[in-house]
Amino acid sequence: MSLTDKAIEQIRELIRTGALPPGSKLPPEPDLAAQLGLSRNLAREAVKALSVARVLEIRRGDGTYVTSLHPSLLLEGLGGAVELLQSDAAALQDLMEVRRLLEPMATALAATRITDGQLAEVKGHLDAMREARDDVERLNAHDAAFHRAVVAATGNETLLTLLESVSGRTLRARIWRGRADDQSADRTLAEHEAIHRALSTRDATLSQAAALLHVSTTERWLKEHLRANGPLVSTAPPQRLRSGPADVAPGHRGPGRRVTGPG
Known part of the structure; x- marks a missing residue:
């Protein structure tokens, strides 16, 4: 461990023990260095x-403070780091695997905790997905919001942040599924409906199974696509759909053909 790493660990220990609780201001640099037995550098x-x-926030002209240490803040950089891997086919498959491991369990947990109000929110996004037949941006927004609302119902902010980071990374895979498979729209909308029905019964096992089927379908397509076609490439700007229900950003394969992908 380098000297800098040891210095970082010493400050972390002060935070962990409560000597520097969230929102507290660090001593001036000379005092902090003396307290920890470090050089100022x-x-x-x-x-x-x-x-x-x-973990810390440097406020110019004021000092340095311990942040809220909220999971959504501390893990905020994860999504950006994940996006840097977007041209790496192996990394994308790994992330889809992580989503498959986490999201069904999160959905099962949500089934045991979801309130009537949260269930109504999930239903609202499902209805909006059906109605947004020709608006790619709205389809994307409500698909993402559907999944976020489900995981948010667990009450676990760390789990929510982790899954949002991973799911955001898979967006292009969903788009490309739509571009390659014009039969996916009805099937994937039905998968969202199955998740909602299972949550409505507060059945954790059924909810987990519905979410597992949904994520596994996308993962299976991705593996087949990568094996047959190689890495995903950048997509064109979103276009408006001509017709048909959907759940995420569609592509366009020719006049009158409906294409979308799973969320």
Whole structure:
């Protein structure tokens, strides 16, 4: 472990033990360095590293503060890091595998905790997906919101942030599924309906199975596509659909053909 890493760990320990609780202001740099037995340069480097990780917030002209340490803040950079892997086929398959492992379990947990109001929100996004037949942006928005509302019902902010990061990464896979398979629209909408029905009964096992089927369908298509066609490439700007229900951004394969993909 480098000296900088040791300095970072010392500050983390102060935060973990409550000596520096969320919202508290760090001592001035010379005092912090003396307190930890560090050089001022090491203390400065440790503070910079922890500010990049969103553990600390440097306020110019004021000082350095411990952030809220909220999961959504600390894990915010994960989505951006994941997006850097978007041209890596193996990494995309790994992320889809992570989603398959996490999302069905999250959906099962949501079934045991979801309130009537949260269930109504999920239903609202499902209805909107049916209605947004020719608006790609609305389809994308309500598909993402459907899944977010389900996971949010678990009450687990860390799980929500992790899954949003992974699911955001899979968006192009969904788009490309639509471009390659014009039969996916009705099937994937039915998968969303199955998830909603299972949540409505508060049946954790059924909810997990419905979500597993939904995610596995996308993962299976992705593997087949990559094996046959190689890495996904950038898509064209979203176009409006001509007809038919959908759940995520469609592509266009020719006049009058309906194409969409699973969320």
